[in-house]
Amino acid sequence: MSTKSATKKMSFFERFLNFxxxxxxxxxxxxxxxxxxxxxxxxFSMILSYTGVSVNYKEISRTTxxxxxxxxxxxxxxxxxxxxxxxxxxxxxxTGHAALGSIVVAMLGVGxxxxxGLLNSIIKKIVISTPKQLVSAIVVFAGVxxxxxxxAGYVVLIPLGAVIxxxxxxxxxxxxxxxxxxxxxxxxxxxxxxxxxPLLGGITTSAxxxxxxxxxxxPTANFFFMFASTFFxxxxxxxxxxxxxxxxxxxxxxxxVDINLNDQISPEEKKGLRAAGLATIGFIIVVLxxxxxxxxxxxxxxxxxxxxxxxxxxxxxTMEILKPFFSDSIVYxxxxxxxxxxxxxxxxxxxxxxxxxxxxxVNHICKKK
Numbered sequence: 001m002s003t004k005s006a007t008k009k010m011s012f013f014e015r016f017l018n019f020x021x022x023x024x025x026x027x028x029x030x031x032x033x034x035x036x037x038x039x040x041x042x043x044f045s046m047i048l049s050y051t052g053v054s055v056n057y058k059e060i061s062r063t064t065x066x067x068x069x070x071x072x073x074x075x076x077x078x079x080x081x082x083x084x085x086x087x088x089x090x091x092x093x094x095t096g097h098a099a100l101g102s103i104v105v106a107m108l109g110v111g112x113x114x115x116x117g118l119l120n121s122i123i124k125k126i127v128i129s130t131p132k133q134l135v136s137a138i139v140v141f142a143g144v145x146x147x148x149x150x151x152a153g154y155v156v157l158i159p160l161g162a163v164i165x166x167x168x169x170x171x172x173x174x175x176x177x178x179x180x181x182x183x184x185x186x187x188x189x190x191x192x193x194x195x196x197x198p199l200l201g202g203i204t205t206s207a208x209x210x211x212x213x214x215x216x217x218x219p220t221a222n223f224f225f226m227f228a229s230t231f232f233x234x235x236x237x238x239x240x241x242x243x244x245x246x247x248x249x250x251x252x253x254x255x256x257v258d259i260n261l262n263d264q265i266s267p268e269e270k271k272g273l274r275a276a277g278l279a280t281i282g283f284i285i286v287v288l289x290x291x292x293x294x295x296x297x298x299x300x301x302x303x304x305x306x307x308x309x310x311x312x313x314x315x316x317x318t319m320e321i322l323k324p325f326f327s328d329s330i331v332y333x334x335x336x337x338x339x340x341x342x343x344x345x346x347x348x349x350x351x352x353x354x355x356x357x358x359x360x361x362v363n364h365i366c367k368k369k
Contacts (some may be wrong), residue, residue: 042077049076060211105331106198108362109338110148115361116346118276119148120156121269127160128265132168136178139164140237143182144230148194153183172254174246181237189229193219197226198331218327219334272349279344283337291325298325 010018027033054073061068076082113119123142130138139161146153158179165175188196197219204217290297300308300321308316319326325333346352352361 045074045077045082048074060213106334109335109340109342110194111362112346112358113338113342116272116342116351117269117349118272118342118345119146121265121273121345121349123153123157124160124265124269125273127157127164130164135164135168135170136174136241137234137238139175139178140182140186140241141230141234143179143184143237144186144189144233145191146183147187147196148190148192153179157183166252169252171246171249171252173249174241177245178237178241181241182233185237186230186233189226189233191227191230193223193330193334197222198334216327219330220326268349268351272345272351275348276341276345279341280337283340287333291322298322298329300324 028036052073054071056069056071058067059070060066077086110119123146126142126145127139139157143153143157143161146157158176161175161179162172163175165178166172188194201217201219201221204221205215208215208217291299293299300316300323305316305321308320343352343358346357346361352358
């Protein structure tokens, strides 16, 4: 079939997708785009400042708590004070970023877990252990869960999805599509608190405190939505794979390959997974002992509960009683939840042979982020 006849048969939606792909490939690098926005902002600040553009809005006074009306004018960034502000506030913009500390701490644990190979092995183990009737759902589910492991979903799961589907006699392109749908379409949905949640919580807290001083958004604020979205996306992704994508691909007529799925995981990886599992169980037990008992470390003391009742004129709820856990300590606990199993996996799988390997793995993922 000629290219001309094939082009005539393309639907409007297919032509639109081709346009998006070609246009997207021509876009500059995101870093260059942000630098361009920076320059554009400076230019517009000068133009809007000379034209006297302003905005009227209401604000809650930080001192009196009363609603007041304010007027803000656009400031010219090309004036003496504007240029001084750009040069003088650069370091503060980075170090004062609300979520920077949370991300750095969380990535210490996630970086080690990924660098030692723990997260990659977990993804492979989940998918390889899949029964035939649930293969689409598990591949999509693993893709959704993989976003906690940086780019492990793209690097490990997408090609593995093709291998899994091919081993069951199904079209490998459907496996690639299912994995990609889970990794990309399910980004930020998860059953666990990931590194994105402290980031969003910190940014939202800074924004909220502009109008409501003292307001705080915890990393767990979005958890219930994330939890439910994980199963919803898994169900939708599996249905589309089985009912839409794979039927359109037709029968697979490529070479038949005899694949032993057990060979996808090495003996060292299996040993590492067992060690990581035991370490995870031990860590969970320790955390529960610090949360559940009445006098646990992460519960409000009787004195703190009495103070809360006096200030709020009501009894504290469960989330408020456990505020030292959910609000104050969750980022550090998240780091340990990945660091400890990651270290156990690395030692057992021999991907960590000294403390230098730990530092190299953490440093590598932090550079990627």
